[in-house]
Amino acid sequence: MEEFIHSKFNYWIYVLLMMIGLWGMIAKNNLIKKLIGMSIFQTAIILFYVSIAVKEKEANIPILPHHGHDYSPLAAAAHAGHGDGDGGHKDDNGHNASPEGHGDHGDHGHAGAHDPKVPVPNEFANPLPHVLMLTAIVVGVATLGLALAISQKIFKHYGTLEEDELLKKVRADDYV
């Protein structure tokens, strides 16, 4: 049981959040509280997707370090052309050229030609869920903005944001 919760804890967390959000969306009376529930609901999905992109032990963010200089074929070809003309690798933002991963990557050889290194997949987190979630976050923001605008319009005309009072007023209008 302990093991079970530990190894799959990300699923428990996201399901809990999602159900809280879903309950809020349906059960709460105030329109704004429904929207807060909607926001929690969508955030739980984002959490779920990002949690499956994780790789334990050694994985870093999905960005090649040092501007990808050691991995890029074009840079390697340029170095081959220059020979060892350019001395030390001085990165503009000043961080020193430390080894960027575990395992043997050789030195940052800029003497003569060097083949571009191939990124090892286990060292980088899976980029695809992050990309999908950038889109999902944006969609969530757009929906929330539009829903807030609609609630403003409702408040302007009906003077209330409580669903039960609203339904009473709307039904009164309907049977005029």
Added chain:
Amino acid sequence: MKVFTGIIVGCIGMLLLYGVNDTGDFPAWGDPDSPANGSEISQYYITQTIVDTEVPNMVTAVLADYRGYDTMFETVVIFVAGIAIFSVVRMMEDSGWHAPEFLRKPDLVPKHTVRLLVPVIQIFALYVLVHGHSSPGGGFQGGVIMGASYILIALVWDLETALKRFPEKMAITTAGVGILIYAGFGFAPVLMGEEFLNYGILHHVLPGVDTPQMARYYGMFGVEIGVMMTVSSVMFLIYALLASRGLMKKGL
């Protein structure tokens, strides 16, 4: 009603967790060999991004190149949000109903702090945009920061001051132009015979670019500029519309 909903929600939660057990079906936390993490597609993104596109940030490359079409429609979603909120709340004349306003001249400390901060924020926004290729960032993030700088002006002074600097018509126009830039970068390859959004072929047209990889690099940068324009203008437009209840005169 609340209890009934609670029961239904509990059942849905149990359904979602069906099959999540120790040995089961669902990949464990952080498993590098799970079907998602170990799949051919994911490995391709990690190993080949730098070869195909010369961009170190794999997320930006997937966002703007491999799955750039999704991002175009994501930008359209933001644009739609701006136009939709405009159409729902915008009122041309005041119906006379509004809550009492509290307008006073801005206080000394916020005024001077923000005067110093806003240019820095905007430059940072441009930095985030341009460095989206090598560090976390990109068009969306830069756009939000840029939009936030105008919202900050609206909060510290008032909405009219911010609107003088970023009028409503200009915001809508900028949003539209952002989408045109993105779609234009997509359509140009079609005119040259390649598929939509295939920036590689643009190395024939873009000045100073000689390889398909660098054409993809700069193509991605171009679409990110379009995205930033749309996002920043729509963020500010949404704030202005909601804060002024559609009147675009006085804000919070």
Added chain:
Amino acid sequence: MSEHSPVLLMVCPVFAAVFCVLFGMRNKAVCLPLVLLGLGGSLYFAVDVFYQVQASSSKAISYYLAGWNGTDFPRGVGIEYRVDLLNSLVLMLIPAVGLLAALFSREFVPRETPGKEPQYYTLFLLLLTGLMGMTVTGDAFNLYVLLEVSSLTGYALIAMGSPRAAVSAFQYVILGTIGATFYLLGVGYLYIKTGSLNMSGIHHAIVAHGLMESPAIYVAFILIFAGIWVKLAFFPVFNWLPNAYSQAPTSTGCVVAPLMTKVSVYIMVRVMITLFGADYVYGSLDWSGPIVWVSVIAILSGSVLAFAQKDLRRMLTYLIVAEVGYMVGGAWLLVPGGMARGELLSQTATGMVGTTYHIISDAAMTLCLFMAAGAMIRKAGSSRISSMYGLFSKSPVTMVCFVVGALSMIGVPPTCGFFSKWYLVSGAFAAGRWEFAIALLISSLMNAVLFFRVIEHAFFMNPDDKGEENIAPAFSENPSSMLVPLVLAAASLFAIGLFNKEIAGYLEQFLFYAQFGSYG
């Protein structure tokens, strides 16, 4: 250019929409021509795509966006557009309906949403773009993005009307978001088990890795289906549909009512046939029984609730609920054990041809009826059925089109409604589901009574007039910008009916290639 048609049909309305808002803000007159141009371009490219699909060997074409094609790169690295016979028919339908609705809207938009015409038409174009994008895509996540584009534009187009419409739109926002988010979650579950987002790639992975028994895939199917269920307004979550569609501005109703639920039905068929595969849906899952029963309830409840309505448009929206019941039930009709015996898919899923034919015919019927209702309401001044007296004399052309639409809903040959009921009922008999066939027939009878009630009001002069001279109301027909699309829509009901053999032939071919077509 023609090889890029799948994407050009999407790009045309996007450009038109942006130009509409940029130039429309300066000069309102430029909006409607831009809309017609954008939709006309889409229709042209959609027809081109249809011919390309016909000409191809496996009756399907693939278009890889940004050049990441399936041969040089692993499949699924980029986004793929995959058009086969089912898509291409629906793809031609969407811009056609949009064009007719746009023409029809010329009278209504300045009256119902004054001062915001450019924004209205922009949202209109983007709604159609979203619907077309959902139809043409072969990537599960791309479908979600375009689903949200069409949903957001739909919410806004409905909320732009009266404040009552804003309340309905809010309810629609909440339910629509639940639906779309469940879909996204389902795609996430599929992704964690298969590692791909490409529809064919997911199917291939499910089959190759033997994932049919997997609980995650089962839950993924439930989630995706639940999400689509909400968007379909299938019983019991249908309450948002009558509120939203009847309160919406007239021209919005004319475009969302025919299209949104039908494209959701298309997505359901696509998920069943392409994403999970007929073997899984008809073989492993045992849902056919319950779902057909729920659809029977949906059909009957939609028809019965329509009786209780005094408002014409609200009555029509309850009929949409019943029509959705036809389509979902038809898709799930199943000859038990057919897949295991290796029979043809069209012999096993006997209602599928009926459902897919009904997507097309119901879209046309609903368009015709909503446009006619909009015209009638404009003439009568109120949307209550009891106020629609004398309309036959005032606006005969409108009423004739309404009658044609009504006949199609009832199921009178040679309109398309008859043929779609024919396919569905024969599918029900072949699958041994008598309750579905009976429900269809009962619903036809109830539709007959409902529509004759309206037609009776419209045909006779003022019935409460006692003693006054019975003067026929003056002939004052609706303007031609409303009549032309209405007549075209009514004519299309006959055309779709007369061509039913060809269309059904295409759909059977679609099922054949879905079953035996190769991956790649």
